Amino acid sequence: MRFFNRHLLLGVSVFAVVATVLLFNTVSSSGRISSERVLPTDLSSTKSRGVDDEVAEPKTRESSLAEVLQIATDARAAIARSLHSYTARFVKQEIDSSGVLGQESEIQLKVQTRFRDGTETAGKRVYLKFIAPESVKGREVIWAEDLHDGKLLVHEAGLLGLASIPPLDPNGFLAMRGQRYPISEIGIVRLVEKLIERGQQDLNNPDIQVTITRDFQLDDVSAELIQVKRAKPSGKEDDFSLAEIVMDPTRHLILRYRSFGWPESADDVAPLQESYTYHDVQTNVELTELDFDPKNPAYGYP
Numbered sequence: 001m002r003f004f005n006r007h008l009l010l011g012v013s014v015f016a017v018v019a020t021v022l023l024f025n026t027v028s029s030s031g032r033i034s035s036e037r038v039l040p041t042d043l044s045s046t047k048s049r050g051v052d053d054e055v056a057e058p059k060t061r062e063s064s065l066a067e068v069l070q071i072a073t074d075a076r077a078a079i080a081r082s083l084h085s086y087t088a089r090f091v092k093q094e095i096d097s098s099g100v101l102g103q104e105s106e107i108q109l110k111v112q113t114r115f116r117d118g119t120e121t122a123g124k125r126v127y128l129k130f131i132a133p134e135s136v137k138g139r140e141v142i143w144a145e146d147l148h149d150g151k152l153l154v155h156e157a158g159l160l161g162l163a164s165i166p167p168l169d170p171n172g173f174l175a176m177r178g179q180r181y182p183i184s185e186i187g188i189v190r191l192v193e194k195l196i197e198r199g200q201q202d203l204n205n206p207d208i209q210v211t212i213t214r215d216f217q218l219d220d221v222s223a224e225l226i227q228v229k230r231a232k233p234s235g236k237e238d239d240f241s242l243a244e245i246v247m248d249p250t251r252h253l254i255l256r257y258r259s260f261g262w263p264e265s266a267d268d269v270a271p272l273q274e275s276y277t278y279h280d281v282q283t284n285v286e287l288t289e290l291d292f293d294p295k296n297p298a299y300g301y302p
Helices: 002-026 065-082 158-162 188-201
Strands: 059-063 085-094 105-112 125-132 140-144 153-155 208-218 221-230 242-248 253-260 272-283
Touching: 065 188, 065 208, 065 221, 065 242, 065 253, 188 253, 188 272
Parallel strands: none
Antiparallel strands: 059 208, 085 105, 085 272, 105 125, 125 140, 140 153, 208 221, 221 242, 242 253, 253 272
16 A cells, blocks of 8 residues: 555656646747737727717827826826726737747736735735637636745646646746746736836937827727837847837726837838737726635636
């Protein structure tokens, strides 16, 4: 009996190791190359719904980084006052550390922000359930600064989901495989904060042109599209030729951020570097510690 139990335990352990290797070698959410070209927003073909469902032309005007920085600073202040939690359908596509553009991923997202206790000291918590692509559909990920020793908890769908994946370092090789940023960077709050950081770096850069387009439609939100264009490369990390930010001016939320690199020639289209869109955002929903617990009966963790 001891011999049988030892071999059973060994078999389960080996299966868990194999599952971990397969998980991060074959179905990384960005691990497959995208063949589709993503283009910058063409405002000439964009219209929005106005009063009484009349089609309205978006209104574009010249702006400045100083104005965008003020918009982002005001948004950060509003979020700190009032955004405790949210859910969204999160769609992302990005290049990995080797410069390869991965497939688009679609994820159901739950987030508790650092502001939920009235300060900025609460631990950030996130739960993700992958909807697409098919290769990762059903995968679940939990990460919380103040739970589970800060480790990444992953549950794979299908046969691989029968084994427990060991908790992962969120900044380690396995967790970062096929990813542009660690999971701690996910979320609307970090988008606003990074916009402030980048705006401060380029505030006095004469090679930047900024426009703001009102009445830009994203889903059912009448938003503002901010486009930041560089005249020449900056040589800095995360450089871009064009950045697009879609802001919900009523709720002070960034709903989309996209950046494009530099085309190889004047006739080429700027290549997509990263795209993050938050659809169907519901703010200050009732989320509890159970929403970030692998023992939640609604989740599939073994």
